[in-house]
Amino acid sequence: MNPVNYLYLAALLFTIGAAGVLIRRNAIVVFMCVELMLNACNLAFVTFSRMHGNLDGQIIAFFTMVVAAAEVVVGLAIIVSVFRARHSASVDDASLMKL
Amino acid sequence: MSATAVHSLWTTAAVEPLNKIPAPHIEYTQLSPVLIVIGAAIISVLVEAFVPRKGRYVAQVFLSVLALAAAFAAVVALAAGGYGTTKAQIAAMGAIAVDGPALFLQGTILLASIVAIFTFAERRLDPADHGHKVDSFAAEAAAVPGSEQERAAVKAGFTTTEVFPLALFAIAGMLVFPAANDLLTLFVALEVFSLPLYLLCAVARRKRLMSQEAAVKYFLLGAFSSAFLLFGIALLYGYAGSVSYATIARVVDGAVVSVDPALADTMGNDVLLLIGFAMVLTGLLFKVGAVPFHMWTPDVYQGAPTPVTGFMAAATKVAAFGALLRLLYVVLPGLTWDWRPVMWGVAIVTMLGGAIVAITQTDIKRLLAYSSIAHAGFLLAGVIAATPSGISSVLFYLGAYSFVTIGAFAVVTLVRDAGGEATHLSKWAGLGRRSPLVAAVFAVFLLAFAGIPLTSGFSGKFAVFKAAADGGAGALVVVGVLSSAIAAFFYIRVIVLMFFSEPKADGPTVAVPSALTTLTITAGVVVTLVLGLAPQPFLDLANQASVFVR
Numbered sequence: 001m002n003p004v005n006y007l008y009l010a011a012l013l014f015t016i017g018a019a020g021v022l023i024r025r026n027a028i029v030v031f032m033c034v035e036l037m038l039n040a041c042n043l044a045f046v047t048f049s050r051m052h053g054n055l056d057g058q059i060i061a062f063f064t065m066v067v068a069a070a071e072v073v074v075g076l077a078i079i080v081s082v083f084r085a086r087h088s089a090s091v092d093d094a095s096l097m098k099l
Numbered sequence: 100m101s102a103t104a105v106h107s108l109w110t111t112a113a114v115e116p117l118n119k120i121p122a123p124h125i126e127y128t129q130l131s132p133v134l135i136v137i138g139a140a141i142i143s144v145l146v147e148a149f150v151p152r153k154g155r156y157v158a159q160v161f162l163s164v165l166a167l168a169a170a171f172a173a174v175v176a177l178a179a180g181g182y183g184t185t186k187a188q189i190a191a192m193g194a195i196a197v198d199g200p201a202l203f204l205q206g207t208i209l210l211a212s213i214v215a216i217f218t219f220a221e222r223r224l225d226p227a228d229h230g231h232k233v234d235s236f237a238a239e240a241a242a243v244p245g246s247e248q249e250r251a252a253v254k255a256g257f258t259t260t261e262v263f264p265l266a267l268f269a270i271a272g273m274l275v276f277p278a279a280n281d282l283l284t285l286f287v288a289l290e291v292f293s294l295p296l297y298l299l300c301a302v303a304r305r306k307r308l309m310s311q312e313a314a315v316k317y318f319l320l321g322a323f324s325s326a327f328l329l330f331g332i333a334l335l336y337g338y339a340g341s342v343s344y345a346t347i348a349r350v351v352d353g354a355v356v357s358v359d360p361a362l363a364d365t366m367g368n369d370v371l372l373l374i375g376f377a378m379v380l381t382g383l384l385f386k387v388g389a390v391p392f393h394m395w396t397p398d399v400y401q402g403a404p405t406p407v408t409g410f411m412a413a414a415t416k417v418a419a420f421g422a423l424l425r426l427l428y429v430v431l432p433g434l435t436w437d438w439r440p441v442m443w444g445v446a447i448v449t450m451l452g453g454a455i456v457a458i459t460q461t462d463i464k465r466l467l468a469y470s471s472i473a474h475a476g477f478l479l480a481g482v483i484a485a486t487p488s489g490i491s492s493v494l495f496y497l498g499a500y501s502f503v504t505i506g507a508f509a510v511v512t513l514v515r516d517a518g519g520e521a522t523h524l525s526k527w528a529g530l531g532r533r534s535p536l537v538a539a540v541f542a543v544f545l546l547a548f549a550g551i552p553l554t555s556g557f558s559g560k561f562a563v564f565k566a567a568a569d570g571g572a573g574a575l576v577v578v579g580v581l582s583s584a585i586a587a588f589f590y591i592r593v594i595v596l597m598f599f600s601e602p603k604a605d606g607p608t609v610a611v612p613s614a615l616t617t618l619t620i621t622a623g624v625v626v627t628l629v630l631g632l633a634p635q636p637f638l639d640l641a642n643q644a645s646v647f648v649r
Contacts (some may be wrong), residue, residue: 037327060336
């Protein structure tokens, strides 16, 4: 199969993730959409790596996974602490500070 | 098929391929500033784990300040050894550049971090709670605000000394960020300094719900923007077949003539280049807080603990502008005609947007947040110059701006009432009558923000606008001066409020700080005045440091 198709898939997944971040209201779901965007990046990296015939892209995908894992640790810690304080993980409820 | 051929299907000779992997070559001396800070951060985690609770605060403050001072000494030694000028080189297998701008910005970040760490360590502003000294950070960040667990933690005198290792990790990331010489290092450094900052935002002692809200907003938007940055990196990798800055620059210039026909669709495809570059730029402009990627700035600056706000406002801006400069000047000089119009637009809306919206603010921390957005616009004007004097003026401006910012936020921590810091502007009325010294110091910082002559703000703005005008961006300078005038209005308004209005009966009190915060504020004032009265030696230093290594 033509590897370019995987690039289209990566772009599609990235768009779905970005749309999810903008549309969904639950912080956990928003965060999952960000993770989807990162995984779309991974797919693009691996595809380009295959097309260029060098391994850089595959190595970068590993780095991205580690960074995404670290981000999960930090993100869930923050979201859970907010949820415990407010009994809600909705990003609309977090509105103490406004213009 | 012979027996050996079949056998070789599931076995392989072990020794030979292993020998062929060359060990990477790491220049430990040139990387020593970063390595010292990372090492200290790791030791500081161990301190957190093994030192008894009573001794942790002293151990952490001592370790942090010592490590940052040692790293600064290493930067100075490298610069004195000529690594900033004649011996500029690329270290760590092409990952990190050791050159003038990198060393200058690393030195700035380290000095700013040292004075910021002093404000982290301040424990005399709040009255002692249950006989224990308290700082700006929650007794136990994991406890639910207002819960029994939190009261028990306060009673036991816990403090969040974890802020020191977190700050050290953030500083390590910031040191790498402006020196990153490939896009992967850029991304990893971005995350290394962002993730600890998200956590630092969430650990305020007072107004904890607001602090957690700031952290959640910063985290979600920050993760969103770094996903954009990463996808942009993927596209640039597809474009050039490498993430190294030098290789991408060569492909942009068309120096790579032999393109594999199988790669004709991707290699050197301008669509990938332009979209990828736009996405990487989005990620970086988010970090510097430029309009239209500034929406997180006011909320995060307001909600985060004030010492963290000061640290973040100064050091993040320095690191992010360093990375932005390197990206635009090293990777994309061949695209200057494409990125300049875009950056023109961003700079204009950033300067005007920041200055105009700041007028309507009623909270001092939000006001400073919008002022930092406007300053990002002024810095972008220098970036756009695309000349060597553009680089040196931005370097100088960053050095001047970071000390003013940390000093200003340190003053904000002093003005307090029963609920902690009194950040509403109405409470600052008449402060100059009640404590003339603090009000005068804050006035100096505000005048520097406004760019009044004899302060560092004026020298910085003058250098940046002069570079922009010489670089052919005259219209941008006009917009910059106009928005400086708008910005001066609300800075002066705060000064008028402090000195020429009657103090309220239930107004805030000014806490008497310990030597730590006093030192921070003094450093801020001294740097502001010295860079304002005698800027030339520092301008010369920035000039010498303004050549990127390729």
